[in-house]
Amino acid sequence: MKSNNRNGLTRLIYNPTARSLFFQAVVLGGLLWFMLTIIGNVMTNLETRGISTGFGFLSQPAGFGISQTLIEYDETFSFGRTFIVGLLNTLLVSALGIVAATILGVFVGISRISPNWLLRKISMVYIEILRNIPLLLQIFFWYFVVLQALPRPRDSITFGEAVFINVRGVFVPKPMAETGFTFYAVLIVAAIIGVFVLGRWAKRRMIDTGQQFPVFWTSVGILIGTVVIGYFITGRPISLEYPELRGLNFRGGISLLPELLALWFALTIYTSTYIGEIVRSGIQSVAHGQTEACRALGLNEKQRMNLVILPQAMRVMIPPMTSQYLNLTKNSSLATAIGYPDLVSVFAGTTLNQTGQAIEIITMTMLVYLTISLSVSAFMNWFNKRVALVER
Amino acid sequence: MEKFTPIESRPAPLVEVGIIGWMRRNLFSSIPNTLVTIFTAYMLWIVLVPFLNWAFISSDWFGESRHDCTSGGACWVFVTVRWNLFMYGFYPEDSYWRPNLAFILLIAIIAWLSIPNLPFKKWVGIAAITIYPVVAYTLLYGGFGLDVIPTHRWGGLMLTLVLALIGIVVAIPIGILLALGRRSEMPVIKMVCVIFIEFWRGVPLITILFMASVMLPLFFAGGTDADKLMRALIGIVMFQSAYMAEVVRGGLQALSKGQFEGADALGLSYWQKMNLVVLPQALKIMIPGIVNTLISLFKDTSLIVIIGLLDVLGMVRQALSDPAWLGYPAEGYLFAAFMFWIFCFSMSRYSIYLEDRLNTGHRN
Numbered sequence: 001m002k003s004n005n006r007n008g009l010t011r012l013i014y015n016p017t018a019r020s021l022f023f024q025a026v027v028l029g030g031l032l033w034f035m036l037t038i039i040g041n042v043m044t045n046l047e048t049r050g051i052s053t054g055f056g057f058l059s060q061p062a063g064f065g066i067s068q069t070l071i072e073y074d075e076t077f078s079f080g081r082t083f084i085v086g087l088l089n090t091l092l093v094s095a096l097g098i099v100a101a102t103i104l105g106v107f108v109g110i111s112r113i114s115p116n117w118l119l120r121k122i123s124m125v126y127i128e129i130l131r132n133i134p135l136l137l138q139i140f141f142w143y144f145v146v147l148q149a150l151p152r153p154r155d156s157i158t159f160g161e162a163v164f165i166n167v168r169g170v171f172v173p174k175p176m177a178e179t180g181f182t183f184y185a186v187l188i189v190a191a192i193i194g195v196f197v198l199g200r201w202a203k204r205r206m207i208d209t210g211q212q213f214p215v216f217w218t219s220v221g222i223l224i225g226t227v228v229i230g231y232f233i234t235g236r237p238i239s240l241e242y243p244e245l246r247g248l249n250f251r252g253g254i255s256l257l258p259e260l261l262a263l264w265f266a267l268t269i270y271t272s273t274y275i276g277e278i279v280r281s282g283i284q285s286v287a288h289g290q291t292e293a294c295r296a297l298g299l300n301e302k303q304r305m306n307l308v309i310l311p312q313a314m315r316v317m318i319p320p321m322t323s324q325y326l327n328l329t330k331n332s333s334l335a336t337a338i339g340y341p342d343l344v345s346v347f348a349g350t351t352l353n354q355t356g357q358a359i360e361i362i363t364m365t366m367l368v369y370l371t372i373s374l375s376v377s378a379f380m381n382w383f384n385k386r387v388a389l390v391e392r
Numbered sequence: 393m394e395k396f397t398p399i400e401s402r403p404a405p406l407v408e409v410g411i412i413g414w415m416r417r418n419l420f421s422s423i424p425n426t427l428v429t430i431f432t433a434y435m436l437w438i439v440l441v442p443f444l445n446w447a448f449i450s451s452d453w454f455g456e457s458r459h460d461c462t463s464g465g466a467c468w469v470f471v472t473v474r475w476n477l478f479m480y481g482f483y484p485e486d487s488y489w490r491p492n493l494a495f496i497l498l499i500a501i502i503a504w505l506s507i508p509n510l511p512f513k514k515w516v517g518i519a520a521i522t523i524y525p526v527v528a529y530t531l532l533y534g535g536f537g538l539d540v541i542p543t544h545r546w547g548g549l550m551l552t553l554v555l556a557l558i559g560i561v562v563a564i565p566i567g568i569l570l571a572l573g574r575r576s577e578m579p580v581i582k583m584v585c586v587i588f589i590e591f592w593r594g595v596p597l598i599t600i601l602f603m604a605s606v607m608l609p610l611f612f613a614g615g616t617d618a619d620k621l622m623r624a625l626i627g628i629v630m631f632q633s634a635y636m637a638e639v640v641r642g643g644l645q646a647l648s649k650g651q652f653e654g655a656d657a658l659g660l661s662y663w664q665k666m667n668l669v670v671l672p673q674a675l676k677i678m679i680p681g682i683v684n685t686l687i688s689l690f691k692d693t694s695l696i697v698i699i700g701l702l703d704v705l706g707m708v709r710q711a712l713s714d715p716a717w718l719g720y721p722a723e724g725y726l727f728a729a730f731m732f733w734i735f736c737f738s739m740s741r742y743s744i745y746l747e748d749r750l751n752t753g754h755r756n
Binding site: 020023024027028031038041042045046114115116117118119122128129131132133134135136137138140141144145148330331333334336337344348352358359362365366369370373374 | 418419421425428429432433436577578579580581584590591593594595596597598599602603606607609610611612687691692694695697698705709712721722725726728729732733736737740
């Protein structure tokens with residue numbers, strides 16, 4: 001009886017549930033204490049520095065200009081507007097980068113396993129060199145070395161007096177909507193829907209009867225046909241506004257800032273090395289037996305790629321590919337180093353300097369990236385479950 | 393009857409063997425392939441020849457000022473006259489022996505640990521994580537009779553290496569703890585670890601560095617201005633330990649449950665189980681991931697330029713704005729790129745070597 005009592009405490013120590021509860025309580029308590037200390041410190045520090053907290057600053061006028069705005073903006077707009085402008089610029093460069101890096105990366109990845117020795121070696125060297133150099137350095141290189149070496153506006157490199165390339169950026173004609181544009185747009189949307197319907201019909205027919213329909217080339221034909229013929233039928237609803245040299249710089253047209261170009265090129269090239277390796281390992285991960293089985297079934301080269309190899313390679317490739325896209329989006333924040341007006345540069349940079357609201361601004365900026373990351377990875381988890389190989 | 397002697401087999405046709413055969417197989421096997429070869433070779437020719445000419449053949453290597461660059465190619469004098477600045481930043485010149493000694497010691501330790509079959513590895517390892525940090529800190533920063541050299545004078549390659557090394561040494565244990573926490577069955581601990589990991593992985597490093605430089609001072613009592621380098625380091629360590637945690641978790645997950653159960657069934661204690669069964673297998677799987685994290689940490693240290701610390705890239709940028717040396721950005725950036733590349737590339741090669749050596753043939 002007595003020994004039992006003495007062992008009561010010992011028993012409690014060795015009881016897994018009690019132990020786990022104790023540890024969790026300690027961690028929770030420590031964390032709470034840590035948070036409270038920090039919040040307390042922040043409050044006193046803000047008070048002594050005379051900084052007011054809150055998001056009131058978002059509606060005050062900003063008073064500074066931004067070099068590239070996708071929506072209407074000037075100095076009189078609010079700090080809240082600078083947040084939107086910066087966010088849109090971040091999304092723009094990320095989207096451009098993702099598209100270009102995918103194209104280049106797939107090309108590099110396929111070159112890596114090409115039967116041509118020279119191409120194989122060159123793409124290997126490309127990957128090994130560019131992957132091992134910090135992205136920031138590559139951005140600087142494009143911005144300060146390559147783009148600064150371009151001619152001045154007066155001596156621009158030009159293509160047919162429509163596209164101009166100089167040290168101030170690239171200037172291309174801007175399409176302007178004329179009368180009849182709505183009809184033209186409706187026509188194009190209808191063509192796109194038609195292509196989707198065609199694809200579904202062809203797939204159902206293939207499953208039912210085994211007959212294949214040349215969906216890809218028919219779709220290309222329909223789309224190009226609609227775009228070209230529709231343009232003339234609706235009475236040329238798009239006109240081009242050409243850039244013109246006025247004074248020291250070009251006016252009109254669409255101008256791509258050198259900052260945007262440098263960031264875009266660097267992000268594209270850096271990410272393409274990673275995508276190239278993903279594509280290569282994805283294709284190589286499909287067992288060789290699959291290729292042999294295709295030959296035995298009498299599928300031709302194209303059918304083998306489209307129907308057997310790629311669908312299996314995709315399953316391996318898509319998760320790491322998505323994380324590269326996320327990395328690219330996060331890496332676009334390096335824009336601040338060369339002054340491209342992205343979210344970090346405009347909002348966590350200029351706006352922060354103007355208002356001094358460090359906590360609110362850094363939190364908002366981080367929340368944006370966090371939202372993007374978490375929603376994409378939630379989507380990826382769902383997608384992975386859907387395409388995961390059902391093993392027996 | 394005459395004995396049958398087969399006539400000697402004829403040699404293979406010349407076009408099928410040797411260099412010609414190799415070229416026929418690898419470069420000119422079909423018409424598209426031939427076109428690709430010709431096109432690629434041409435592109436290589438028009439890019440590589442001018443570059444090599446600029447960088448090596450007609451370049452200047454030695455001199456005192458930009459007037460020594462006369463041959464029209466790359467002006468490497470820009471780099472050679474500032475070699476010390478690029479290596480040590482504004483570290484006082486008469487104290488260069490201190491970082492040198494610290495790094496030589498480190499290289500000796502790493503060599504000892506990484507060359508197979510040397511004795512006393514365990515003791516060297518223990519010394520490396522207990523005694524060495526104190527020695528290195530004293531050498532680099534000062535104390536014990538050495539002059540104190542404040543961190544704002546540190547720079548160049550030295551700063552890059554210091555950041556990367558401290559980052560990785562601190563990030564690995566934190567990462568392991570976080571990974572174990574994430575696999576833990578205690579809900580509170582698991583949740584804390586998941587939130588921590590996902591938070592740092594979800595935001596770009598640059599916002600973390602901004603946070604470290606503008607928000608962190610507000611967190612300390614009395615608004616103490618902690619050392620700038622220290623603040624950057626805290627940010628980098630938080631960021632990298634989250635990535636490290638995911639690498640460790642991947643390694644632990646790749647082990648089959650039977651390994652844990654087998655060790656338990658043999659009656660091994662927790663640490664025996666970890667040291668003799670789990671970690672030797674998990675580590676092998678984790679090595680590529682750990683080295684990749686190390687490489688990205690090394691590349692990420694370059695971001696401290698943005699908050700005003702001067703690593704190799706920062707020193708190069710500062711040198712480029714020197715009015716006496718305007719107009720050599722290509723040389724400067726190529727030099728910095730080469731510095732980063734050589735470290736990252738050798739790390740990735742070592743990881744491949746290690747993978748091969750540790751591959752005991754369980755896979756495939």
